[in-house]
Amino acid sequence: MNKQPSQVFRKSSKALAEASLVAAICMVAACNSTHDKTLAGVVAASAYVPGSTTGDPTIKAGYYKGATVFLDENGNGVLDSGEDSATTDATGKFSLKVDHNASGQLVADITTSAINTAVNAAAPSHLILRASAAQVADQGEDKIVISPMSSEVQRLVEANGSSYAAEKANIATRLSVPFNSAAALSVSGADALADVNTLSGNEQAAVLFEDNALTNRYTYATTKLDRGDKYPDALAVAGGDPTLADTAGITSGETIPADTRTTITFAQAQQAAFNIEGVPAYDNIFIIIEENKSTDAVAGNPRAPTINDILDNYNKLSTYYATSNPSEPNYTALGGGDDFGVTDDNWFGCGASGQYAPTDVAFAGGTASDGQVIPAFAALPPADSARRAGYSPTSATCGDAPTQGAVHNIPGDNLFTVMSKAGMTIRTYSESMNPGQDPRADSIADPAVVGLYDETDGDGTEVKDTQAWPVRSQLYRVKHGPSIDFQAARNLPEFYADNRTIFGTQYTEADWKKQTAYPDFDASNWNYDQFGTDLATGDVGNINFVVPDQCDDMHSVGKSGVDGESCAIGSSNGNNGQNAGITRADIYVNKVVTAIKNSALWKNKQRRVAIVVMFDEGEGGNNGSCCGWNAGGPNSGAAPVTVDADGKATATTAPTNYAQGNFGHGNSIFGIVTNQQDVGTAKKAVTDSDAYSHFSFLRTMQDMFGVADPARDASYLNRAKYTEKFIAENIMALPEYTDSADTHFDAVRPINHAYKIPDTYVQKLYPGDITGVVNPDTGMVEGAITPQVGPDSSQDNVWATK
């Protein structure tokens, strides 16, 4: 695991001891308390205002009124008796008289009775911000700005053992990338730490966006401090969750270290908020999702050189399980932690009646943050089976008034809503949508758009069709949209702006502009590569799902035979891993990864950017009950649970066919590349063989972007909350987990490599996914995998930044 926290601990202990020493000397010497020094400035605020339809959140600048500002001489973040304080006025100003000998960080204590003037509303939760003594000296004692940014600089000083000057420069570097604009942006350290209300334009917008994310983090740090959390989080403890020692029903033989954790300190809480459950905070993640291949069909396959380069030279998970079969439940599990019993690829209206009936409303049209013009859409996508999979008006499951079948319209929060509520961004970039189409509809054929596929992979392999083919239907499928099955995601005001385009291969922008599928749509100014635009303008999301079309994702569409050639059925579908379609998808991965690596975001060492290359599912195997699945089968009685304030789970009435869902489906590859490996010094070739699933990845993303709290199981989305401890403590509400032979394997955990696999433990892999395939060129079996026995050679975290 990341060694950062323990370094922080030592550092802050030392700082604390020094501060205490100063205080002790003062007491002994009866220091003269003259209060002849004045520290003055502002406590700057930002506030997220819901409602933006562009995909970029509205974040306003303001001040905290009624915040208590004090000189924190002992560095504990708390106003102690003897420490002088002042209160900010309606414009956030404070003027604090302190002893001329007093020293320490300046703290703004913002309680829920303080007002954030940006929105003229009380602070939603207790927040402690601070400015270091070095910053006070730098800005001047009468021009101090306490802000999320000032806290961040000091946190980085403590995390890195560096200096104020160094981190001031680093944060300037960090912010100096284009922000939602083609224009270059250069933010000085002084501006970064300035009162954000005095900035303007893109610079202010960039700082506000950062301020908002930092405010979330420091609010959470304050919560942890106030709550007296233990440090680190239980699931981040090296070896395993120490709290399981006191938990009934855990399989014997697991690694359970002694719980030597102590109550979190202020300094530790500051760091812990950026390393939730041992998952470091990232600025951006790009998740490229491929289709339907088991580990053995890809690993070692020379037809996929780009993907294998990532697996071989960067980081990977070697026991990664999909969630279900076919596609839709897998993408849905990624987007919200539950497939809800969906076992097909049909449209979101299927089974959606009563409390689950769609509440989508008509969209009047608008413009995305990157300028893409979005046409108006009706309340529901066009009512035909070409655009609503499985639809016929009278179908009992997927028609206008469904009466049966699994509910495809899932209520409640999901990754899209929790990110939105936090003022952060999450986008889905999909290749080959028809220009002007509703992203809730499958794409349709367009004989006017014709293209010849001819592309070359990174190793020089060319894939070229013998003729040009027109656009067929279903290049874009909503079954591959992680947000589509979630009602609340579709109802977000930014939903349409967050579904964006990404460049194609076979069909160019010019080809697409000849479109006739949506004759009312003027495609002349349509941007077919918002992804490229957004990378250049810094307008990509914090989280980005990259969904190639069904020709570039190893799926294939159309008829079998030659129709469509490199995309024809049979070109890549099938798990044999031996066809041109594999290379075609690999070429696309290469293009996407190259585009990301060429971006200013990636090249900026002060930012953290990750790329994941993964598959929605494997060949079709399952092996047990990995990582939050329904581990009891269709008769298990599984049902969604609610969790009360005490953390107690109660089973709800299961929606129709719920227990038919959430089964595992095969091992598949999961590769990770981070910019910290490319432009920094983060370790490469890290393998984590602990068992993970889509639910684990979702939990990891919630940790990574600070939109969950390990102390509140309910804050994790749906089944992502099913940790080993949660299951054990709520087994009555989770009948699918009774009589488990391996409670660790059954449970969800963040992808952090904290758990150490016991020496005799045999890796659980599904035989059908690891037997390998024969390369017809060599006659050799490739990709065959022998299950590992015992722990990995190191416990390094695949997300580690150092």
Place this chain on the structure above:
Amino acid sequence: MGKRLPLGTAIGAALLALTACGGGSGGTPTVAPPGNAAKLSLAAQVGQKAFFDKNLSGGKNMACSGCHDPQYAYGPPNSLSVQLGSDPAQSGARAVPSLRYRESTPAYDDHAANPDGVTLASAGGGFMWDGRAASMAEQVALPLLNPLEMNNASKADVVQAVQNGSYADLFEQAFGADVFADTDTAFADLGTAIQAFETEDLSFHPYSSKYDLNIYNKIGGTLTAAEMRGLVVFHSSAVGNCSACHYAGVNFAGNQGLMTDFTYQALGAPRNDKSIPGNPDPIPANDDPAYYDMGLCGPYRSDHTPAELGTPDPYCGQFKVPVLRNVATRGAFFHNGVFHSLVQVLHFYNTRDTHPEYWYPASGGSGTAQDNPSWALQPTYVPGATVARFNDLPADEQGSVDEEVPLGTGEGGDNTLGGGTQARAAGSAPAMTEQQMSDLICFLNTLSDGYQVPETAPTSGTCVN
């Protein structure tokens, strides 16, 4: 060498048959039907009554449960190739399948999606060995009205039997007070009722095998070394390659480990007739040399009947890939029940091409007849004799017989182990060793429902180490 039965077990099973399928006495099951009656819908309650009602046969002597015995995974309670009819002078034409784990079977389609999500669409789905019933509800009519099976003369006779029965009131509650007014409607409702019973009652999909304990990661589900080796053989495309068709993953509607992809395959099973020395129960219909049961292309379904006799048709000889759950409890295998043990079935897969003389009748040759292995259908083989391979298909319809591993070699295939399209040469090495087949049977044994975890795990035995 004297006549012998293909298998010792066939003797005992044949004896059982005298009292089981279609036999017995009284109108109620001797064993209370299993399941969760309290939770059944009204329609399913009707279906349950009807399923065990012997009055729904021409001779008032045979209920659905007679051949689909809940004590035998809703399959036949004996090892007869085909079962006796309500008219005991008649026998069916195909082996009786288990009714378990059928509820997610889609309707038949020439281009059915494969449940594994990756295999190309092909003929798949449907009920009966040739998929000609689109649903379980429709399927009900076929045995009811088949003279070889339950032998009801008409739908009206069946409906009258229901109306006369003890559950007529329940039937009206479930389907309306005037349900008996229209015979066709009432007959269709009976199908709906039995389908509801088969769908709702947990006894039709109990998921209570050792395999389930294993895949759901439950206590007691640890496979033995032999079972684990068998599992790997089952999945290894170069060896057993079983899972290529007996798909083990998440299936339609969230079913797990059904061990079928609902597709159709032509395996070239030997004709179950008197050409097999000592055959205890040849199919009577096969006495007619002009009669061929060719599955998808007839005689029971008509949409793929070859345009003219002698025209090769890829659908000919294809039968549905069965669910393998509870396969180890069966005594008759393949559509014509020609095999009576798993040992025999696996050796057929393994040596159909390499040693066709074990399975098909031969003529000619010279010299002393040699003994075939004990599991072979043909007890002896005369050197140089001509073997009538695929003798249950007309010569023109043998071109679609499956040549994937383990049947075929893989030589000449386009690109994968499983894509081999050439026959294995006679006399060449088969795909599986005896040990691998033994292990495979151990694995197949784990698919039997009702597994009880032993108090102390056995430490020795074929399926242990």
